Amino acid sequence: MNILTGNDLKTGAVIWWDGAGWSLHLDDAADAGDDAAAIIAREEAARRVNAPYAINAERTGSGVRPAHIKDRIRGLGPTVRPDLTLKPEDPQAVHEVI
Amino acid sequence: MYQYDQYDQAMVDARVAEFRDQCQRRIDGKLTEEQFKPLRLMNGLYLQLHAYMLRVAIPYGTLSGRQMRALADIADKFDRKYGHFTTRQNIQYNWIKLEDAGDILAELAKVEMHAIQTSGNCIRNISSDHFAGAAADEVTDPRPYAELLRQWSSFHPEFSYLPRKFKFAVIASDTDRAAMRLHDIGIQIVRNEAGELGAAFYVGGGMGRTPMIAPCIRQFVPLDQLITYSEACLRVYNRYGRRDNKYKARIKILVHELGAEEYTRQVEAEFAHLLEQGIEPPFAELARIRTFFEDPAFEAGAADELDRSDPDFAVWADRNTHPHKQAGYLSAVISLKPVGGIPGDATADQMRLMAQLAEDYSFDECRVIHTQNIVLPHVRKADLYAVWQKLEASGLGTPNLDQVGDIIACPGLDYCSLANARSIPVAQRISERFAANGKGETLGELKLKISGCINACGHHHAGHIGILGVDKKGVENYQLLLGGSEAEDTSLGKITGPGFSEDGIVDAVETAADVYLAQRQDGERFLDTYRRIGMEPFKEALYG
Numbered sequence: 001m002n003i004l005t006g007n008d009l010k011t012g013a014v015i016w017w018d019g020a021g022w023s024l025h026l027d028d029a030a031d032a033g034d035d036a037a038a039i040i041a042r043e044e045a046a047r048r049v050n051a052p053y054a055i056n057a058e059r060t061g062s063g064v065r066p067a068h069i070k071d072r073i074r075g076l077g078p079t080v081r082p083d084l085t086l087k088p089e090d091p092q093a094v095h096e097v098i
Numbered sequence: 099m100y101q102y103d104q105y106d107q108a109m110v111d112a113r114v115a116e117f118r119d120q121c122q123r124r125i126d127g128k129l130t131e132e133q134f135k136p137l138r139l140m141n142g143l144y145l146q147l148h149a150y151m152l153r154v155a156i157p158y159g160t161l162s163g164r165q166m167r168a169l170a171d172i173a174d175k176f177d178r179k180y181g182h183f184t185t186r187q188n189i190q191y192n193w194i195k196l197e198d199a200g201d202i203l204a205e206l207a208k209v210e211m212h213a214i215q216t217s218g219n220c221i222r223n224i225s226s227d228h229f230a231g232a233a234a235d236e237v238t239d240p241r242p243y244a245e246l247l248r249q250w251s252s253f254h255p256e257f258s259y260l261p262r263k264f265k266f267a268v269i270a271s272d273t274d275r276a277a278m279r280l281h282d283i284g285i286q287i288v289r290n291e292a293g294e295l296g297a298a299f300y301v302g303g304g305m306g307r308t309p310m311i312a313p314c315i316r317q318f319v320p321l322d323q324l325i326t327y328s329e330a331c332l333r334v335y336n337r338y339g340r341r342d343n344k345y346k347a348r349i350k351i352l353v354h355e356l357g358a359e360e361y362t363r364q365v366e367a368e369f370a371h372l373l374e375q376g377i378e379p380p381f382a383e384l385a386r387i388r389t390f391f392e393d394p395a396f397e398a399g400a401a402d403e404l405d406r407s408d409p410d411f412a413v414w415a416d417r418n419t420h421p422h423k424q425a426g427y428l429s430a431v432i433s434l435k436p437v438g439g440i441p442g443d444a445t446a447d448q449m450r451l452m453a454q455l456a457e458d459y460s461f462d463e464c465r466v467i468h469t470q471n472i473v474l475p476h477v478r479k480a481d482l483y484a485v486w487q488k489l490e491a492s493g494l495g496t497p498n499l500d501q502v503g504d505i506i507a508c509p510g511l512d513y514c515s516l517a518n519a520r521s522i523p524v525a526q527r528i529s530e531r532f533a534a535n536g537k538g539e540t541l542g543e544l545k546l547k548i549s550g551c552i553n554a555c556g557h558h559h560a561g562h563i564g565i566l567g568v569d570k571k572g573v574e575n576y577q578l579l580l581g582g583s584e585a586e587d588t589s590l591g592k593i594t595g596p597g598f599s600e601d602g603i604v605d606a607v608e609t610a611a612d613v614y615l616a617q618r619q620d621g622e623r624f625l626d627t628y629r630r631i632g633m634e635p636f637k638e639a640l641y642g
């Protein structure tokens with residue numbers, strides 16, 4: 001699938017296009033299909049996202065998994081600070097992004 | 099310590115107001131990201147993997163207790179209660195909100211700090227010897243010259259848009275503790291046979307994609323021509339540096355392509371021209387700056403003995419202190435490398451403790467070391483045990499200075515948007531491995547440095563053992579380098595061969611360490627043994 005990501009303009013938080021808006025949670029990411037460029041242009045112009053880009057990902061049994069490790073780390077948080085990730089209570093989460 | 103005068107404060111305050119307005123205009127949509135990006139970078143604000151990152155300049159690494167405390171307060175109030183000390187003697191905050199940037203810069207300005215010129219193609223924070231003003235082996239204190247260069251290079255209009263970023267280091271001893279020859283310009287203050295002080299200029303060093311050791315282009319520049327000669331070096335670079343190709347734009351490439359001789363000839367011609375212009379600051383300015391760096395009121399006759407009855411303290415004192423020029427004093431190094439910890443990270447509470455220790459025991463001064471540790475430069479030997487007890491109680495008492503656990507690691511793929519691979523977990527696993535197998539102490543001095551990409555913020559080229567993270571078809575992979583040094587015997591590490599997985603690189607480092615242990619002769623460090631026996635025995639053990 002073709003998913004969209006960027007950062008929240010004010011907070012810098014990593015966000016994912018969920019089909020209607022932007023979510024903090026990678027697992028909410030929606031397939032933008034062929035509309036990626038149009039969505040990026042529209043959302044960036046409206047300042048609902050900063051520095052957006054499209055990436056390849058796949059939906060697995062446990063959620064959405066970007067093809068590249070960099071985006072998997074963006075989706076979770078720093079692997080060396082599980083307490084600061086989006087899943088601090090899940091000790092497996094860090095291992096799954098690697 | 100440097101001190102702002104009314105002009106410095108007014109300039110920094112004006113910049114805070116200007117950037118606050120620019121941030122608001124970005125939030126309001128009056129600036130696009132394309133327009134805003136160069137403005138935020140000029141103020142040290144990056145967009146990294148998880149959030150905005152703010153890099154704050156710490157001039158030649160020096161901080162008062164009040165400044166360190168302000169950094170702690172920013173970590174608490176605007177970030178996630180910690181900061182990361184960098185290999186440029188700066189601090190970075192990883193979780194900054196754009197809407198807070200103006201307030202943070204205002205907090206910094208209150209304690210004579212800023213984030214100006216911590217990014218972009220300009221002259222960056224001037225670095226220096228972290229033992230400056232304390233070490234017994236310096237010919238003079240290099241900090242007044244570092245400060246003069248800082249004042250000259252701050253907002254210098256001609257050098258605001260250089261072909262690439264530009265880094266100075268200034269030292270004043272034959273022992274190089276600042277990786278001087280791996281800078282765009284490295285300056286060593288020296289004394290000539292007539293007893294006069296001058297500056298040896300090393301130009302065109304650097305790490306990154308094309309590492310180079312700077313050649314000395316002039317052995318002795320009189321100190322009252324220091325700025326003029328620096329300006330000449332920069333002018334030739336600014337004129338001919340490769341603006342067409344980012345990867346060839348650093349001064350090291352220009353010096354290499356022209357040849358040191360031709361580059362020097364052009365610098366000398368420019369220097370002769372500039373001497374006629376009279377651009378050197380008046381001597382009175384240097385004299386004024388010097389007064390900021392006078393020795394503190396050391397106690398004459400302070401006890402020169404350490405009470406070593408606590409064996410844990412004795413180990414730390416032997417390992418983590420440096421001789422001081424004043425009898426009865428030492429410089430004490432606080433390791434930010436606990437076993438399994440994140441190199442260079444300190445919590446807000448730890449920063450506050452270090453601020454307090456600086457105030458109580460080190461004449462209100464601490465310094466950031468480029469190895470991502472902190473030094474209390476002037477501690478009475480009689481106070482050292484009390485200092486250590488407080489450090490120990492806060493997880494800051496690790497006795498591993500310059501040992502295998504004292505690893506430089508850049509933020510890597512855990513934080514950095516340019517990274518190919520993670521650096522920090524590799525550092526953590528190596529330090530844990532050597533703590534568990536007990537070899538750390540046996541190995542003695544072994545400087546290990548890790549970068550998450552070829553930009554080499556983790557100085558991997560200059561590690562006795564260096565590790566470079568690469569991206570191998572989307573999987574992290576690690577190259578191993580041996581034989582680098584950033585000391586006065588500067589050398590660049592060589593790659594051993596094919597890279598390793600994350601597990602593999604930890605094993606590979608242990609294998610290399612074992613080769614050293616098996617082959618070392620009396621008194622040899624890892625680096626000495628490598629230089630004597632060469633790469634082959636290591637390759638043989640690593641790849642069979």
Ligand code: SF4
Nearest residue numbers: 508514517550551555
């Ligand atoms: S070396 Fe590369 S990965 Fe590490 S901090 Fe520098 S740019 Fe980022």
